[in-house]
Amino acid sequence: MLRIATLNVNGVRAAHRRGFGDWLAGRGCDVVALQEVRAPVGALPPEAFGDYHVVYEPGQIAGRNGVAVLTRERPAGVRTWDAEVLVRAPGEEHLHTQAAPDGVPLARGLGRHAHEGRYVEVDLAEAPVTVASLYLPKGGLPAHLQVPHRMREAPDGGARYERKMRFMAAFARQLSRTRRAAAQRGREFLLIGDLNVAHTCLDVARWRQSRTSEGFLPEEREWIGARLSPRTLVDVVRALHPGTEGPYSWWSWLGQAYEKDVGWRIDYHLATPRLARTAVSAVVDREHRGVRLSDHAPVVVDYDLR
Template structure:
């Protein structure tokens, strides 16, 4: 059995204050993909990643983004988008990064994002699986939906929306390449992370009033449609919970959203079909001993390999 989790920690330092280290030890996952680590390497908490090997791509934007993969054994291979990574074994405390041993040829459109700390992938030693951690841009509304006075941020003419659309188009090309490369190497492929898109009505509690909200726009949902199919990638959590609302993985800190379970499912495990068929259990850890680790919750799947 391989227990694999995806967690947007929304800042590793804040998550540690809320009990991330205790959750990591108690949940006993074999692999953990992290997003929004949001810490320079020299500012990582002591024992930030527990007794795991870590590959951390911090990016070059201070206090933003940052993705990592934690494993029990040192990965066989590490790949990023032309960025340096921290590769560290349990008990080590060095702070230097190094070029990823295998730079990924960038798909058209990704060069503008290569420095942002949004993607890293590793080949596991534990099983013939390539695991990737992704933090996709949150985006914004297209210009015609931006209404001053009804937005928390100032209207930007659709700039953030357009940027997210470009990223999604480029990433879809990259994802096809990585999935096929894994297959050519005899490996299954698993993409995890915060995709900042809810796919269906089951994935947003208040879906009726969210139809013109970023993250649930028709073109964003159609993008998810294009990623998944019985022959390419499978939404593992949905396959195990086909009729459920949720299970949601993100709730606003505001109001009673968490208490009322008025959330969004935007954190995914997308697996190649053969790997997806081995999934036997999928859970969302809404809190750990009564404390929320982040505005996101860990999405944990057991794969019976």
């Protein structure tokens, strides 16, 4: 059994104060992908990742982004988008980063994001699987939907929206290349992380009110749908929970969204079909000992590879 989790920690230091280290030590995961770690290498909490090997891509934007993959065994391979990563075994204390071996050539348009700390992938040593952690930009609203008195952020004329859509177009090309490259290495491929898009009405608690919200715009939802098919990638959690609302993985800190389960499902396991068929359970750890680790919750899937 291979237990794999993804969690947007919304700051690894804040998550540790809420009990992330305790959750990590006790959950029994073989692989954990993290997003929005938001800490330079030198600012990581002591023993930040417990008994795990860590591949950590902090990015170069202070206080933002950053991704990681934690594994029980030393990864057999590490790749990122032309950025340096920290590769460290349990008990090691070194802080120097190193260049990750080049993967497939970057798709047109991704070069501008290569040092933002949005993507890292590893080849597992214990199974023929490549696992990638992705943090897709949150984005914003197109200009024609921006109404200043209804927005928490200042209107930007659609700049954040356009940036997200350009990223998604470029990443779609990159994802096809990466998936095929994994297959050429004899490996299944698993993309996990915060995609900042809810795919269907089952993935947003109040979907009618959210139809003009970033993350649930028709073009964003169509993008997710275009990535999925029985021959390319499968939404593992939805396959195990067909026809049900949620399970949600993100709730606003505002109001009583969490208490009332008014959430969004934006954290995914997207697996190649053969790997997806081995998934036997998918759960969302809403809280740990009564405490939320983040505004997101871990999405944990068990894969029976035997």
